[in-house]
Amino acid sequence: MQEKLSTNNTVSLYIFGKKYEVPSTLTIQKAMEYAGYRFIRNCGCRGGVCGACLTMYRIRGDYRLYNVLACQASVEPGMEITQIPFIPLRKAIYDIRNIGNLMEALNIYYPEVLRCLSCNTCTKSCPQDIIVMESIQAAIKGDFKKASEISFPCVMCGACAARCPAEISPQNVTLFVRRLYVTHALSVPGNLSSMVKEITQGKFDPMLDELVKLDLTRLKEIYLKREQEPLEAGRWEPQERDFPANLLK
Numbered sequence: 001m002q003e004k005l006s007t008n009n010t011v012s013l014y015i016f017g018k019k020y021e022v023p024s025t026l027t028i029q030k031a032m033e034y035a036g037y038r039f040i041r042n043c044g045c046r047g048g049v050c051g052a053c054l055t056m057y058r059i060r061g062d063y064r065l066y067n068v069l070a071c072q073a074s075v076e077p078g079m080e081i082t083q084i085p086f087i088p089l090r091k092a093i094y095d096i097r098n099i100g101n102l103m104e105a106l107n108i109y110y111p112e113v114l115r116c117l118s119c120n121t122c123t124k125s126c127p128q129d130i131i132v133m134e135s136i137q138a139a140i141k142g143d144f145k146k147a148s149e150i151s152f153p154c155v156m157c158g159a160c161a162a163r164c165p166a167e168i169s170p171q172n173v174t175l176f177v178r179r180l181y182v183t184h185a186l187s188v189p190g191n192l193s194s195m196v197k198e199i200t201q202g203k204f205d206p207m208l209d210e211l212v213k214l215d216l217t218r219l220k221e222i223y224l225k226r227e228q229e230p231l232e233a234g235r236w237e238p239q240e241r242d243f244p245a246n247l248l249k
């Protein structure tokens with residue numbers, strides 16, 4: 001039976017099987033706190049980044065099992081909510097700088113990927129709408145670029161690993177592939193290398209000493225004047241090489 005919005009802008013839902021009435025505008029995470037829960041786990045960033053708040057629910061009358069991030073998903077009438085505190089994963093131990101043959105690496109460290117049934121359950125489970133199966137299949141075929149690009153928005157929530165019938169931990173496989181790809185296949189932009197070198201040589205230390213002495217208003221003023229990296233940065237390099245030192249003189 002489909003539950004309805006209550007007249008006073010609240011919804012009825014079930015948290016760990018117990019019924020609560022909560023404001024209809026809340027996220028699941030805030031609704032749980034409204035109901036009296038205090039998070040000591042299953043909560044981290046509160047901003048959809050850390051993946052700690054993986055939550056599963058069904059709605060009465062609907063056969064589907066939904067996976068969402070509690071800090072992002074809104075409450076709905078009739079939700080039956082549960083959270084899994086921890087999902088054990090298979091994590092290989094490796095030194096990413098000392099991987100001999102890239103094509104053999106996956107076989108050595110995550111041989112279970114070859115058990116993939118192409119069932120697409122991982123994709124269906126992902127709260128980030130990542131086409132997880134395609135990233136796994138691309139990894140198996142050695143297309144690390146494709147696997148890395150597809151899996152980039154992964155927040156490591158573990159939903160795919162909890163549901164995979166082949167017992168693969170897809171998020172750790174694709175994390176390994178992204179590490180392989182950036183370490184061995186991508187060149188480091190020249191701008192980044194020179195900046196890291198300057199930082200390690202202490203070039204910015206005097207400027208940082210000046211910045212920490214500023215009051216918050218002046219600090220904000222300077223921050224807002226920064227040159228911002230465009231969304232599609234490509235090989236972008238900053239023009240103002242002496243920012244914010246030029247504003248401190």
Ligand code: SF4
Binds near residue numbers: 132133136
């Ligand atoms: S759920 Fe597991 S077996 Fe199914 S496609 Fe994803 S990785 Fe492969």
Ligand code: SF4
Binds near residue numbers: 127153156159170
């Ligand atoms: S790929 Fe797996 S671990 Fe990553 S966000 Fe999707 S379900 Fe979560």
Ligand code: FES
Binds near residue numbers: 052
């Ligand atoms: S608390 Fe970090 S993703 Fe929800």
